[in-house]
Amino acid sequence: MRIVILGSTGSIGTQTLELLKDHPEHQVIGLSAGKNIALLEEQIRVWKPKYLAVYDEEQAVLFKRKGWKRKRKRTIRLLFSAVWRALSPFPLCRKQR
Numbered sequence: 001m002r003i004v005i006l007g008s009t010g011s012i013g014t015q016t017l018e019l020l021k022d023h024p025e026h027q028v029i030g031l032s033a034g035k036n037i038a039l040l041e042e043q044i045r046v047w048k049p050k051y052l053a054v055y056d057e058e059q060a061v062l063f064k065r066k067g068w069k070r071k072r073k074r075t076i077r078l079l080f081s082a083v084w085r086a087l088s089p090f091p092l093c094r095k096q097r
Contacts, residue, residue, distance in 0.1 A: 003027065028047040030052065032053035032055065035055070037054070
Protein backbone atom coordinates (compact mmCIF):
# COMPACT_ATOMS: atom_id res chain seq x y z
CA MET A 1 0.00 0.00 0.00
CA ARG A 2 1.26 3.49 -0.85
CA ILE A 3 0.86 6.01 1.98
CA VAL A 4 1.10 9.78 2.38
CA ILE A 5 1.60 11.06 5.93
CA LEU A 6 0.12 14.51 6.54
CA GLY A 7 1.82 16.16 9.50
CA SER A 8 4.67 13.66 9.53
CA THR A 9 6.70 15.74 11.98
CA GLY A 10 3.92 16.00 14.55
CA SER A 11 3.11 13.57 17.32
CA ILE A 12 0.67 11.38 15.39
CA GLY A 13 2.78 11.51 12.22
CA THR A 14 5.96 10.39 13.97
CA GLN A 15 4.09 7.60 15.77
CA THR A 16 2.58 6.45 12.47
CA LEU A 17 6.00 6.34 10.82
CA GLU A 18 7.36 4.41 13.80
CA LEU A 19 4.61 1.80 13.33
CA LEU A 20 5.29 1.60 9.59
CA LYS A 21 8.90 0.55 10.27
CA ASP A 22 7.50 -2.87 11.19
CA HIS A 23 5.49 -3.08 7.96
CA PRO A 24 7.84 -2.94 4.96
CA GLU A 25 4.99 -3.95 2.65
CA HIS A 26 3.75 -0.34 2.90
CA GLN A 27 5.51 2.39 0.93
CA VAL A 28 5.57 5.97 2.20
CA ILE A 29 5.35 8.06 -0.97
CA GLY A 30 4.64 11.45 0.61
CA LEU A 31 5.40 13.46 3.72
CA SER A 32 4.21 16.86 4.88
CA ALA A 33 5.44 19.17 7.60
CA GLY A 34 4.64 22.54 9.04
CA LYS A 35 7.86 24.11 10.28
CA ASN A 36 10.03 21.27 11.63
CA ILE A 37 12.29 21.02 8.61
CA ALA A 38 15.12 19.34 10.52
CA LEU A 39 12.90 16.38 11.38
CA LEU A 40 11.45 16.34 7.86
CA GLU A 41 14.97 16.07 6.42
CA GLU A 42 15.65 13.11 8.68
CA GLN A 43 12.39 11.47 7.61
CA ILE A 44 13.27 12.02 3.94
CA ARG A 45 16.57 10.18 4.42
CA VAL A 46 14.78 7.22 6.01
CA TRP A 47 11.62 6.99 3.88
CA LYS A 48 12.75 8.50 0.54
CA PRO A 49 9.30 9.87 -0.37
CA LYS A 50 8.42 10.96 -3.86
CA TYR A 51 6.31 13.92 -2.71
CA LEU A 52 6.74 16.57 -0.03
CA ALA A 53 4.53 19.34 1.26
CA VAL A 54 5.78 22.15 3.46
CA TYR A 55 3.06 24.28 5.01
CA ASP A 56 5.10 27.29 6.10
CA GLU A 57 6.04 29.23 2.97
CA GLU A 58 9.28 30.65 4.40
CA GLN A 59 10.40 27.19 5.50
CA ALA A 60 9.47 25.76 2.11
CA VAL A 61 11.62 28.35 0.33
CA LEU A 62 14.57 27.65 2.66
CA PHE A 63 14.08 23.93 2.19
CA LYS A 64 14.07 24.29 -1.56
CA ARG A 65 17.24 26.43 -1.43
CA LYS A 66 19.04 23.63 0.41
CA GLY A 67 18.88 21.72 -2.85
CA TRP A 68 16.60 18.82 -1.98
CA LYS A 69 15.15 18.79 -5.48
CA ARG A 70 18.62 18.39 -6.97
CA LYS A 71 19.84 15.83 -4.42
CA ARG A 72 17.14 13.31 -5.24
CA LYS A 73 16.38 11.58 -8.49
CA ARG A 74 12.77 11.50 -7.38
CA THR A 75 10.39 14.35 -8.00
CA ILE A 76 9.95 16.44 -4.88
CA ARG A 77 7.28 19.07 -4.94
CA LEU A 78 6.88 21.77 -2.36
CA LEU A 79 3.35 22.90 -1.71
CA PHE A 80 3.19 26.40 -0.37
CA SER A 81 0.66 27.64 2.15
CA ALA A 82 -1.95 28.79 -0.39
CA VAL A 83 -2.16 25.32 -1.91
CA TRP A 84 -2.16 23.71 1.55
CA ARG A 85 -5.09 25.88 2.64
CA ALA A 86 -6.99 25.02 -0.53
CA LEU A 87 -6.50 21.30 0.17
CA SER A 88 -7.57 21.57 3.80
CA PRO A 89 -11.30 20.88 4.24
CA PHE A 90 -11.40 22.10 7.84
CA PRO A 91 -11.01 25.79 8.73
CA LEU A 92 -9.34 24.86 12.05
CA CYS A 93 -6.51 23.19 10.12
CA ARG A 94 -5.80 26.35 8.18
CA LYS A 95 -3.13 28.80 9.16
CA GLN A 96 -4.66 31.98 10.51
CA ARG A 97 -3.14 35.19 9.12
